Amino acid sequence: MKTSTMAIETTGAPSARGVLVSLSLSMLLSSLGTSIANVGLPTLAASFNATFQDVQWVVLAYLLAITALIVSVGRLGDLIGRRRLLLIGIALFTLASILCAVAPTLGLLIAARALQGSGAAIMMALTMALVGEAVPKEKLGSAMGVLGTLSAMGTCLGPTLGGVLIASVGWQGIFLINVPLGILALALAWRFLPLDRRGKRPGFDVPGTLVLVLTLLAYALAMTLGRGSFGPLNTALLLAAVLGVSVFVFIENTASSPLIKLAMLRNPVLSAGFAMSTLVTAVVMATMVVGPFYLSGALALSAASVGFAMSAGPLVAALAGVPSGRMVDQVGAHRSSLIGLVAMAAGCLILPVMPMSVGVFGxxxxxxxxxxxxxxxxxANNTAVMTDIQPEQRGVISGLLGLSRNLGLITGASVMGAVFAFGAASSNIVQAQPEAVAQGMHMTFAVAAGLIVVAIAIGLMVLRRRR
Structure with a gap:
């Protein structure tokens, strides 16, 4: 049975609720895979007799795999079928979780985490694309809100669940927990996701894919190696990424079946959505990177109190996801996006000021x-980007949206961390005086507010052009 609203072929009308549940679980797994590993780093360092810099690659390998592959697997889903590829991604993620748990050495654990990140890249790239097919336009905002809630829940649950599992069954538990959840996600996706459309498919852009993967990998490594210091290797990797972008553009302009149709980036809604997403997630990353140093250094909080204060962010994101989605459906994606950005700008302006007068509750x-x-x-932004696009482009556009977030997170961790250190005028933030830490916080969130203002300007231009 073929429909005009979904580029799929089904053997019966699938339950939209069942589709949303199965995709939400995939989103939960991919975000849980990021957050749950962080809490295990000290235990892994002790178990493998490794340095903290070495075990950090357990987290970095996962993030780098997602960043490098998310666009390519999104396009691959457009070509071979999104349901088929999502099932492969969930199975890959689940199998890699088992390999992580049984890894006898740190090197094999890092390799297994890269494999797990490849599965997560597939899940992240295709969940929004599939939701766009299964949910009516007038309900798309609510569906995106649900996905956002599950993603935030994965981030919020990770540290607490990871701590419990490490204390009860050891570090292997933080990976084994994914196995039953992965099997459940696989069963739900198999049951509820509609079958892929059959028919002639264009070829896959192998040269463009390889160049893009290497370019993104070079950029991600340039921003993460050195953990704050930008040396000759970082510079060389950044130059390689710039060269890679030029080569990629040339390949895409000459390919018969390009990985990314560069003409679609002339669509102001898409290009603005990607740009705003990168800017905004860089600011969000600043709260996660700078926040702990400010709470402990300027407000003199204990480790437990720092954890309590930091958990407020993911908790609010989990609670606000569904109401936000409903607001998008009622008010409209573009207006809702601007309202969210104005709230973020206000928060960035008061964040360095309120705590010094009213304490941690400020x-x-x-x-x-x-x-x-x-x-x-x-x-709102996810809804705006995923609405009114060609069905055969949903996967790659969803992948580009995920890539914009990841690039924002990676850039935010590096650049905003450097701004914080510069503002504090200290190479060792841990030993800096409270006044210096507070000064670094002021500078960091002045820059953050500026980034949000740029995002607001982009959003206003898009709204004006639509009118």
């Missing part, structure tokens, strides 16, 4: 404003 209040604004922006 910090939490400002963080709540930023996170609630981000939840609304994310639901």
């Amino acid at each position: 910090y939490i209040a400002a963080l709540v404003v930023i996170t609630a604004g981000y939840a609304l922006f994310q639901a």
Whole structure:
């Protein structure tokens, strides 16, 4: 049975609710895979007798695999079928989780984490594309809000669940927990996702894919190696990434079946959505990178209190996801996006100020404003980008949207961390005086507010052009 609203062939009308549940679980797994590993790094360092810099690659390998592959697997889903590829991605993620748990050496664990990240890249790239097929336009905002809620829940649950599992069954538990969840996600996707459309498919752009993967990998490594210091290797990798972009553009302009049709980036809604997503996630990353140093260094909080304050962000994101999605459906994606950005700008302006006058609760209040604004922006921006696009481009556009977020997170961790260190005028933030840490916080979130203002300007231009 073929429909005009979905580029799929089904053997019966699938349950939209069942589709959303299966895709939400995939989104939960991919975000849980990121957050749950962080809490295990000290235990892994002790178990493998490794340095902290070495075990950090357990997290970095996962993030680098997602960043490098998310666009390519999105396009591959457009070509070979999104349901088929998503099932492969869930199975790959689940198998890699088992390999992580039984890894006898740190090197094999890092390799297994890269494989797990490849599965997560498939899940991240295709969940929004498949939701765009299964959910009516007037309900797409609510569906995006649900996906945002599950993603935030994975981030929020990771540290707590990981700590419990490590204490009870050891570090292997943080990977084995993915196995039953992965099997459940696989069963739900098999049951509820509609069958892929059959027919003639264009070829896959292998040269463009290889160049893009290497370019993104070079950029991600340039931003993450050195953990704050930008040396000759970082510079060389960044130059390689710039060269890679030029080569990629040339290949895409001459390919018969390009990985990315560069002409679609002339669509102001798409290009603006990608740009705003990168800017906004860089600001969100600043709260995660700079926040712990500010809470412990300037406000003199204990480790437990720092954890409590930091958990407010993911908790608010989880609670705000569904209401944000409903607001998008009622108010409209573009207006809702601007409202979310204005809230984030206000939060960035008051975050360095309120805690110094009212303490940690002032910090939490400002963080709540930023996170609630981000939840609304994310639901609105995802809806705006994924609405009114060609069915055969949903996978690659969803992948580009995921890539824009990942690039924002990676860039935010590096650049905003460097701004914080510069503002504090200290090479060792841990030993810096409270006044210096507070000064670094002021500078960081002044820059963050500026980035949000740029995003607002982009959003206003798009809204004006639509009118």
